[in-house]
Amino acid sequence: MEPDSSGATAPDADDETIIVRIRGGDAEAYRHLVRRHQPRLFRYAVRMTGDADVAMDLVQNAFIRAYERLDQCREPGRFGQWALAILANESRHHLRRRRRYQPLDRHTASPSPGFGPARQAEQRELLDILSGALAQLPVDQREAFLLRHMEGLTYADISGMTGASVSALKQRVHRARETLEVLLQEIR
């Protein structure tokens, strides 16, 4: 969509249009990318870390890094996935820097809009249970599981993001499911 007559970037312009504007000097247009993609990135960071405060810092840093490296975004139309890759890297480094295993704080999720109260309560309870189970997965399994089943990425995409082979990623997801199945049966 073309910018409006004032020269400002329309908030519903596609990612590629916005990035063209930013590269042309309109730094303020980056706000639209942040606003558009922060829910997805924040959800990923919360699931990976279990801590909303840490997730906010990771997401903030990822967006800043993405801005600083915007000239390296080769597919501007897929900015969201590219920013997610930066965040996944940040999250992985953060979790591996932990000196010892720390039980993840259970972040209270926002229920899906449009669900009735009973369904929302059920979903919140499920997510609480799942958060505890996810915390017990090794970082690489948790990451692969979330990118595959939460983000819906293909194994080829995940391989591009993480550097791991497709076969290794399939193994990680397989093991994550096996472990979660056992943990969830124990918890329930």
Added chain:
Amino acid sequence: MHTQLHEYLEGERAASSLSEDLRGAASDWDALLDAVRAPERPLPWLEGRVMHAVAAHVARPGWRAWLGALPRPRYAAAVAAVVVIAAAVLLRPAAPTPSAAPPAAVDAAAIFVQFALEAPGARTVSVTGSFNQWSSRATPLTDVDGDGVWTALVPLGPGVHQYMFVVDEVEWVTDPRAGRYVDDGFGRNNAVIAVAMPSSPAS
């Protein structure tokens, strides 16, 4: 976990082709994945914080390289350095947004100050001072790349500010490289930084 269930979750098998005893488990997994995919609502001030950093980057794109050039001691002691972003960053007032725990509001004219502390092994580092009501949690520093150097860009209004660093929420550290100190009345010294607006705005 049954192979058919893995295949179903990979999208390689339809639910209708699952054996009867697995359909319940498949349904449980569907509910679980719906919960995983439930949206999260980030705090509304995230956008403001990112855009403040973007504005600082625009004013001085090489600040990270400058930070990397700071000398580091060979011993693992905390050494703090405060680097003042040379150019003034004049911000448009931020649009009001609802927030549960907003950071300090940014004045219409503010100088971004880079606080940096080398504290390898620290779990948390924050800067506390007269500009954030001496809150030990309001202004955290981050060690983005895990090299032990913690940083934060903090917008400060013109004037004189006192500050200290707080490491791991318990250890108060005086900036040894500050130009001035004042006795804090508790046996420690607060570092002092004076911020002055430049005579002309940065381009």
